[in-house]
Amino acid sequence: xxxxxxxxxxxxxxxxxxxxxxxxxxxxxxxxxxxxxxxxxxxxxxxxxxxxxxxxxxxxxxxxxxxxxxxxxxxxxxxxxxxxxxxxxxxxxxxxxxxxxxxxxxxxxxxxxxxxxxxxxxxxxxxxxxxxxxxxxxxxxxxxxxxxxxxxxxxxxxxxxxxxxxxxxxxxxxxxxxxxxxxxxxxxxxxxxxxxxxxxxxxxxxxxxxxxxxxxxxxxxxxxxxxxxxxxxxxxxxxxxxxxxxxxxxxxxxxxxxxxxxxxxxxxxxxxxxxxxxxxxxxxxxxxxxxxxxxxxxxxxxxxxxxxxxxxxxxx
Amino acid sequence: xxxxxxxxxxxxxxxxxxxxxxxxxxxxxxxxxxxxxxxxxxxxxxxxxxxxxxxxxxxxxxxxxxxxxxxxxxxxxxxxxxxxxxxxxxxxxxxxxxxxxxxxxxxxxxxxxxxxxxxxxxxxxxxxxxxxxxxxxxxxxxxxxxxxxxxxxxxxxxxxxxxxxxxxxxxxxxxxxxxxxxxxxxxxxxxxxxxxxxxxxxxxxxxxxxxxxxxxxxxxxxxxxxxxxxxxxxxxxxxxxxxxxxxxxxxxxxxxxxx
Amino acid sequence: xxxxxxxxxxxxxxxxxxxxxxxxxxxxxxxxxxxxxxxxxxxxxxxxxxxxxxxxxxxxxxxxxxxxxxxxxxxxxxxxxxxxxxxxxxxxxxxxxxxxxxxxxxxxxxxxxxxxxxxxxxxxxxxxxxxxxxxxxxxxxxxxxxxxxxxxxxxxxxxxxxxxxxxxxxxxxxxxxxxxxxxxxxxxxxxxxxxxxxxxxxxxxxxxxxxxxxxxxxxxxxxxxxxxxxxxxxxxxxxxxxxxxxxxxxxxxxxxxxxxxxxxxxxxxxxxxxxxxxxxxxxxxxxxxxxxxxxxxxxxxxxxxxxxxxxxxxxxxxxxxxxxxxxxxxxxxxxxxxxxxxxxxxxxxxxxxxxxxxxx
Numbered sequence: 001x002x003x004x005x006x007x008x009x010x011x012x013x014x015x016x017x018x019x020x021x022x023x024x025x026x027x028x029x030x031x032x033x034x035x036x037x038x039x040x041x042x043x044x045x046x047x048x049x050x051x052x053x054x055x056x057x058x059x060x061x062x063x064x065x066x067x068x069x070x071x072x073x074x075x076x077x078x079x080x081x082x083x084x085x086x087x088x089x090x091x092x093x094x095x096x097x098x099x100x101x102x103x104x105x106x107x108x109x110x111x112x113x114x115x116x117x118x119x120x121x122x123x124x125x126x127x128x129x130x131x132x133x134x135x136x137x138x139x140x141x142x143x144x145x146x147x148x149x150x151x152x153x154x155x156x157x158x159x160x161x162x163x164x165x166x167x168x169x170x171x172x173x174x175x176x177x178x179x180x181x182x183x184x185x186x187x188x189x190x191x192x193x194x195x196x197x198x199x200x201x202x203x204x205x206x207x208x209x210x211x212x213x214x215x216x217x218x219x220x221x222x223x224x225x226x227x228x229x230x231x232x233x234x235x236x237x238x239x240x241x242x243x244x245x246x247x248x249x250x251x252x253x254x255x256x257x258x259x260x261x262x263x264x265x266x267x268x269x270x271x272x273x274x275x276x277x278x279x280x281x282x283x284x285x286x287x288x289x290x291x292x293x294x295x296x297x298x299x300x301x302x303x304x305x306x307x308x309x310x311x312x313x314x315x316x
Numbered sequence: 317x318x319x320x321x322x323x324x325x326x327x328x329x330x331x332x333x334x335x336x337x338x339x340x341x342x343x344x345x346x347x348x349x350x351x352x353x354x355x356x357x358x359x360x361x362x363x364x365x366x367x368x369x370x371x372x373x374x375x376x377x378x379x380x381x382x383x384x385x386x387x388x389x390x391x392x393x394x395x396x397x398x399x400x401x402x403x404x405x406x407x408x409x410x411x412x413x414x415x416x417x418x419x420x421x422x423x424x425x426x427x428x429x430x431x432x433x434x435x436x437x438x439x440x441x442x443x444x445x446x447x448x449x450x451x452x453x454x455x456x457x458x459x460x461x462x463x464x465x466x467x468x469x470x471x472x473x474x475x476x477x478x479x480x481x482x483x484x485x486x487x488x489x490x491x492x493x494x495x496x497x498x499x500x501x502x503x504x505x506x507x508x509x510x511x512x513x514x515x516x517x518x519x520x521x522x523x524x525x526x527x528x529x530x531x532x533x534x535x536x537x538x539x540x541x542x543x544x545x546x547x548x549x550x551x552x553x554x555x556x557x558x559x560x561x562x563x564x565x566x567x568x569x570x571x572x573x574x575x
Numbered sequence: 576x577x578x579x580x581x582x583x584x585x586x587x588x589x590x591x592x593x594x595x596x597x598x599x600x601x602x603x604x605x606x607x608x609x610x611x612x613x614x615x616x617x618x619x620x621x622x623x624x625x626x627x628x629x630x631x632x633x634x635x636x637x638x639x640x641x642x643x644x645x646x647x648x649x650x651x652x653x654x655x656x657x658x659x660x661x662x663x664x665x666x667x668x669x670x671x672x673x674x675x676x677x678x679x680x681x682x683x684x685x686x687x688x689x690x691x692x693x694x695x696x697x698x699x700x701x702x703x704x705x706x707x708x709x710x711x712x713x714x715x716x717x718x719x720x721x722x723x724x725x726x727x728x729x730x731x732x733x734x735x736x737x738x739x740x741x742x743x744x745x746x747x748x749x750x751x752x753x754x755x756x757x758x759x760x761x762x763x764x765x766x767x768x769x770x771x772x773x774x775x776x777x778x779x780x781x782x783x784x785x786x787x788x789x790x791x792x793x794x795x796x797x798x799x800x801x802x803x804x805x806x807x808x809x810x811x812x813x814x815x816x817x818x819x820x821x822x823x824x825x826x827x828x829x830x831x832x833x834x835x836x837x838x839x840x841x842x843x844x845x846x847x848x849x850x851x852x853x854x855x856x857x858x859x860x861x862x863x864x865x866x867x868x869x870x871x872x873x874x875x876x877x878x879x880x881x882x883x884x885x886x887x888x889x890x891x892x893x894x895x896x897x898x899x900x901x902x903x904x905x906x907x908x909x910x911x912x913x914x915x916x917x918x919x920x921x922x923x924x925x926x927x928x929x930x931x932x933x934x935x
Contacts, residue, residue, distance in 0.1 A: 018827075029742060031734030032734075032747065035731070095664060095668030098665050115673070118676060118916075122855075123883060123915060126679065176672075179672060209657055239762070239858035240857045281780060291764070292762070369820060411817070413815060413818065479822070
C-alpha cells in the first residue's frame with residue numbers, strides 16, 4: 001500500500017474547490033468556532049468583571065468579611081435547594097417515565113408525554129408566582145404537622161414560617177421544574193430497552209414489575225443518572241422561582257421549614273443586582289462565576305454519563 | 317456526446333484500506349458495459365470513482381488515471397463538480413427530491429446549478445427528458461405533483477430523466493433495478509437499450525441474466541478474500557463471458573458455483 | 576409457591592402450576608372496588624374528623640393501594656401483589672405530577688383573567704398610579720428583544736448545525752458538539768451576567784440596553800437551535816445529497832437547495848420551540864435590560880421593559896395599594912403562558928403542514 005497521504009488529509013490532491021463551496025464551508029465552520037469563542041468569552045468576561053471583587057479588601061465586600069464568607073452561605077443554599085429538588089424529583093420522574101413507557105395505554109402514551117413536557121415549557125417566573133400564591137400557603141399546615149411530630153429532626157425544627165416560603169417549598173418548586181427533564185431522558189432510555197430483553201423476561205413468567213426490575217431498570221440506570229445530573233444542573237442555576245418563593249435571611253441553617261433561609265447564588269444575583277453598584281456588582285459577578293463553574297462541571301459529568309451509555313447501547 | 321472512458325492502473329482507497337486494486341479497462345461509447353461480481357467486490361466503488369462520486373465519502377481517494385476522450389478526470393485542475401455534469405448517475409434506490417414536483421425534479425440539474433433558461437426551453441427540455449425516459453405519457457397530466465408520489469419503477473425512470481436532462485456524455489447505473497419488480501425492470505431494460513444510442517452506459521448489476529440481456533461488454537469483479545482488495549478478473553464481450561470465459565473464476569461465478 | 580418472602584422470586588426450578596390451576600384469581604373489578612371502598616372509608620373519617628381535599632385524596636389513594644396489595648396477596652400471591660403495588664405507585668406518581676400543572680394553569684388563568692382587557696394590551700404604565708395601565712411597553716419590548724435574539728441565534732445556530740452535520744470532522748467537531756451540550760446547561764442568570772460583563776467593559780458599569788438582553792438570550796438560544804437543527808439535518812437521507820452531487824451540483828448548493836428545503840419543517844419547529852424557550856426568560860433580562868414604564872423600541876438606547884421582568888416587578892414592588900399591580904402581574908404571567916403555549920402549538924402545526932409531501 002503506497003500511503004503517500006495520511007487519511008486525516010483527504011483534501012490533498014483535490015486542489016480545485018469552487019469559491020461558493022469555500023465561502024459556505026468557511027462560514028459554517030466560522031459559526032461553529034464562534035460558539036467556542038462565545039463560551040470562552042462567557043468565562044473570560046466573567047473573570048474580568050469578577051477580578052475587582054477578588055482583589056478588593058474584605059471589608060468592601062457586602063457583609064464585610066470577604067468574598068469567601070459572602071459566597072459560602074449562598075453556595076450552601078444553592079446546593080441545599082438543588083439536593084432537595086433532586087431527591088424529590090428523581091423517584092417521581094422515574095415512576096412517570098415508567099408509566100408513560102410501559103403502563104399507560106399505547107394510544108394515550110404520546111399525549112401524556114406531551115403533557116409532562118408542558119411542565120418544561122412554563123416560564124420559571126410563573127412557577128415563582130404559583131409557588132408563592134398556591135403552593136406555599138397550602139404547605140403551612142403540613143409544616144406545622146412536621147414541626148409537631150418530627151421537630152426533633154434538625155430539618156424540621158421550626159418554628160414554622162407563617163407564609164410557607166421556606167427552603168423546602170423552594171426545593172419542591174424546583175423539583176416540579178426539573179421533573180420533565182429527568183422524566184424525558186428516563187423515558188427515552190426505557191423505550192430503548194431491546195424488545196428481546198423484555199420479552200425474554202416475560203417469557204420466563206415474570207410479572208410486569210419483575211420484567212421492569214430485571215430488564216428495564218438495569219439497562220436504563222446510567223440514563224436515569226445522567227438525566228438526574230442534567231436536572232441537578234438546571235436546579236443549581238434556577239433563578240426566578242427561588243427569588244420569588246424563598247424568604248431570605250442569610251446565614252447557614254439546615255432548618256427547612258422556618259422563615260430564616262440562606263439564599264441561592266442565582267436568586268441572590270437577581271434580587272441584589274438591579275440595586276447594586278461599584279464593587280457589589282463585581283462581587284455578584286464573582287458569585288455568578290462560581291455558579292458557572294459548578295454547573296459546567298455538573299453538566300460535563302452528566303453528558304459524559306449519558307454519552308457513555310449511548311456508546312454501549314448499540315442504539316446508534 | 318457518448319464518449320469513451322479509458323481507465324488505467326486505478327487503485328481505490330477508503331482511508332488506508334485498498335478497496336479496488338489495479339483496474340485497467342476501456343469502456344466503449346454508444347454501448348452498454350455491465351459490471352458483475354459478488355457482493356463487496358468493489359464494482360460499485362469502481363463505478364462511483366468514474367464520476368468522482370467516490371470521494372464524497374470522507375477519507376476516500378483514488379490513484380491512477382481515468383481518461384474520458386483524452387481528458388484525465390483526476391488531473392489536479394479538474395473540478396469534480398464539472399466531471400459529474402458530464403457523467404450522470406442513477407442509484408440503486410430511486411431518490412427523487414421529495415420537496416420538488418415531477419417537473420422540478422427533471423429540471424433540478426438546471427435549476428440547482430442556477431443556469432438561466434427560458435421557460436419555454438425548459439418545458440421542451442423536461443418533455444424531451446421524460447420522453448427519453450419513457451415516462452412522459454404516464455405523468456404529462458400531473459407534472460406539478462410531488463415526484464415521491466409515483467410508483468417505484470416510475471420514480472426510477474424519473475431519476476433517469478433527471479440524469480439525462482443535464483445532457484451527460486456517460487450514464488452510470490448502480491443496480492438500477494434491484495429495488496424494482498420484474499415489469500418495472502423490463503421497462504428500464506428497454507429504456508437502456510434506447511439510451512445507448514445517445515450515451516455511454518455503464519451498469520452494475522447483481523442479476524447475470526440482466527447483464528446478458530442488455531450489455532455488449534461485461535466485466536467480472538472478484539476478491540480473493542475478506543479484507544483483500546477487489547480486482548477486475550476478466551473484461552470481455554458479454555457473449556464470450558457468458559459462453560466461453562477466459563478465466564476459471566468467471567466460469568465458476570457464471571455457472572453459479574459460488575457467489 | 577413461597578408466601579414468606581415479599582420479594583418476587585421468579586422461576587427457581589419448580590415446575591409451574593398448569594394453566595388454570597394456579598391459586599385464585601381476583602376479578603377484574605377488584606382493584607377498583609378497593610379504591611371505591613377506601614373512598615367510602617375516608618368519607619366516614621371525614622365525617623368524624625374533618626379533612627381537607629388534599630388529605631382526602633391522599634388517604635383514599637393510600638388506603639386503596641394497601642387494599643389492592645392485601646387482597647391480591649391473599650388471593651393471587653406475593654409476586655402478583657408486588658406487581659399491582661408498583662402499578663398503583665406508578666399511576667399515583669403520574670397523577671401527582673399533574674397536580675402542579677393543573678393547579679398552576681388554573682391559578683394563572685383565574686387570577687390573570689381579571690385584567691385581560693384592551694387597556695392591558697393598549698397602554699403602558701406611563702403616569703399610572705394604582706388602577707388601570709397595561710403592559711403595551713413590555714409586550715413590545717419582549718417582541719423586539721426576542722426578534723433580535725432570533726436574528727442573532729438562528730443564523731449562527733443553523734450554520735453550526737450545518738457544519739456539524741455536513742462538514743465537521745475530527746477534533747473540532749467533537750469539541751463543538753460537546754460544548755454545545757454543555758452550553759445548553761448554562762444557568763440563565765449567568766448568561767445575563769456575561770452580557771452585562773461584556774457591555775460593561777465597553778460602555779462602563781451600570782449599562783442597560785435592549786441589545787444586551789438579546790445577547791444574553793442568544794447564549795441560551797443558540798445551543799437549542801444547534802441541537803434541534805442537527806437532529807433534523809441528520810434525518811435527511813444521504814441519497815438525496817448523492818442525487819444532487821451526481822447532477823453536478825456543488826456541495827454548498829446541495830445543502831442550500833436540497834438538504835435545507837427537505838428539512839425545513841423540522842428546522843421551523845426547532846426554531847419556534849427555541850423561541851418559546853427564551854421568550855419567558857426573566858433572570859438574564861433583569862440584569863441587562865432593567866425596567867421602565869414607557870415604551871422604548873430602540874434596543875441600542877437605554878432600558879427596555881419586557882413582559883417577564885414587568886410581571887416580576889409588578890408583583891414584588893406593587894406600590895400602594897398593591898392589588899392593582901398584582902393583578903397586572905398575573906395577567907402578564909397569563910399572557911406569557913399563552914405566548915409560550917401558542918408557540919408550542921405553532922411548532923406542531925409547522926411540523927405537520929410543512930413536512931415534504933409524498934402525495935400518496
